Amino acid sequence: MTTSPEEHIIYDGRIKMPYTWAAGKTSSYFLTQLRDYGRLWGTRCPDCAMVYMPPRKNCPRCVVTDTTWVELPPRGVLETFTVVHFSEPSLQPMEPPYIYGIVRLDGADTGLTHLVSEIEPNRLRSGMRMEAAFKKLEQRRGEITDLLYFRPEGGGRQ
């Protein structure tokens, strides 16, 4: 048996790499407030008054670092959305089709990307009013998924 020096053997494989990372001061406050109280906090720039959700320590427009906290209501407007038909259980346990949306909470100038549920995809419209659905207190872990998803304001299908 001879071996060609040009032969390249290729294997298909997946690498699962456990890792940890520090959320940082701003995200840690946001996540602990979400976990402990089901509250959503954004940050406001002292110069341009822009309200960021998710919160940012810095305003990228003004290059200031002293944004202040502002509590936002758990409701707002669906800015845009997409329906996902691809299954990747290791990344997203939702069964397709599922919906990702960008919801701009009332009082915020930027939107939060998250799951949207309790509505058929063909009934979704940009501009719809949405409200947050949270995990039960005892199930929260200080993760963005403590906010389960957004649903039509007043409740989606039950």
Ligand SMILES: [Zn+2]
């Ligand atoms: Zn600013």
